Amino acid sequence: MKKLRVAVIGLGNLGRKCAEGVVADQAMALAGIVRRSRSPASWLKAPVVTHVSDLNEVDVALICVPPDATMGVVKELLQKRIPIVECARLHGEAFLRQKSEIHRVALLHRVPAVVGAGSDPGAISLFRSHFALLVPRGHTETSLHTASSLHHTLAVEGIRGVRKALATEIKSIGGAVQRYVYVELEPAADVAGVEHAIIHDPLFLTEQTLVFPVPSIAALEETNRGVLLERRAAAGEASHSSFLLEARFDEAGLAARMMLAAARSLSMLQAGAHSVLDLPPGVLWGEQRTAAEKEWL
Numbered sequence: 001m002k003k004l005r006v007a008v009i010g011l012g013n014l015g016r017k018c019a020e021g022v023v024a025d026q027a028m029a030l031a032g033i034v035r036r037s038r039s040p041a042s043w044l045k046a047p048v049v050t051h052v053s054d055l056n057e058v059d060v061a062l063i064c065v066p067p068d069a070t071m072g073v074v075k076e077l078l079q080k081r082i083p084i085v086e087c088a089r090l091h092g093e094a095f096l097r098q099k100s101e102i103h104r105v106a107l108l109h110r111v112p113a114v115v116g117a118g119s120d121p122g123a124i125s126l127f128r129s130h131f132a133l134l135v136p137r138g139h140t141e142t143s144l145h146t147a148s149s150l151h152h153t154l155a156v157e158g159i160r161g162v163r164k165a166l167a168t169e170i171k172s173i174g175g176a177v178q179r180y181v182y183v184e185l186e187p188a189a190d191v192a193g194v195e196h197a198i199i200h201d202p203l204f205l206t207e208q209t210l211v212f213p214v215p216s217i218a219a220l221e222e223t224n225r226g227v228l229l230e231r232r233a234a235a236g237e238a239s240h241s242s243f244l245l246e247a248r249f250d251e252a253g254l255a256a257r258m259m260l261a262a263a264r265s266l267s268m269l270q271a272g273a274h275s276v277l278d279l280p281p282g283v284l285w286g287e288q289r290t291a292a293e294k295e296w297l
């Protein structure tokens with residue numbers, strides 16, 4: 001199978017994660033890095049150039065430059081008929097305007113492009129949209145937090161079955177304070193018993209407390225971003241459905257993962273700009289599509 005040759009444009013936080021992701025992917029090869037200056041990236045065995053024309057055979061370019069530089073870079077690549085994936089942090093009207101302009105240029109040059117394919121916009125947007133699809137009459141709350149606001153809690157670490165614990169307080173969109181307590185448990189711990197003990201501890205009675213068992217508190221401390229996304233059916237809806245996503249991740253790492261998945265889909269797309277909502281989920285798996293269907297459906 002021929003490897004997909006990927007160029008990374010801009011070697012900042014996201015560009016580094018994309019380059020690492022490409023190198024680790026057996027179906028991809030790093031064609032090179034395009035930077036403003038030729039500063040070498042010795043940790044990467046790939047050419048570093050200041051112009052994409054200096055790279056051999058590029059099947060797709062991952063755009064990792066600041067949002068205000070994205071449009072210019074994208075247009076230049078599409079003119080050269082190089083398919084692109086971008087994920088500038090744009091939402092709402094600003095996102096639609098950029099998508100529409102990229103669509104126009106991509107159609108003109110008959111090339112596919114995937115837009116808004118990062119973490120948010122991107123992977124998290126897919127969850128948000130699916131939750132709303134499944135609970136059409138309802139309310140969505142999203143809150144972001146950083147792991148740096150997490151603190152150790154001796155009160156919880158004293159509870160039988162708890163190895164280590166971290167807590168954080170988050171203000172929901174409605175203004176109410178919620179406390180999240182992450183616990184790493186002993187193998188034989190009684191999860192429900194630990195949760196009950198935490199929620200009923202006098203220290204935690206004043207705020208709504210949610211308990212999340214995690215495999216490793218050390219790993220949690222290394223992540224830099226957390227999100228809680230909740231969709232609840234509107235009052236009076238008979239279903240009372242609710243969906244909750246609690247996630248912790250390295251933001252640039254997650255965005256890079258989504259960009260790589262989008263890059264796999266490009267060969268199956270028609271010319272024009274496609275958002276992650278336009279893509280059938282199967283195309284994001286590329287060659288692994290059937291295996292994914294077997295495992296995840």
Ligand SMILES: NC(=O)c1ccc[n+]([C@@H]2O[C@H](COP(=O)([O-])OP(=O)(O)OC[C@H]3O[C@@H](n4cnc5c(N)ncnc54)[C@H](OP(=O)(O)O)[C@@H]3O)[C@@H](O)[C@H]2O)c1
Nearest residue numbers: 010011012013014035036065066067069089118119120121
């Ligand atoms: N959707 C998401 O979830 C998500 C997540 C993370 C990032 N992003 C987006 O990804 C992009 C990059 O983010 P980042 O955190 O990696 O930023 P960053 O660390 O500041 O890196 C951006 C890189 O772009 C290059 N650059 C800087 N100014 C430029 C200019 N005027 N023209 C062309 N290139 C320029 C530089 O690389 P060189 O020195 O190599 O030229 C710089 O290191 C942004 O558009 C951001 O919104 C989206």
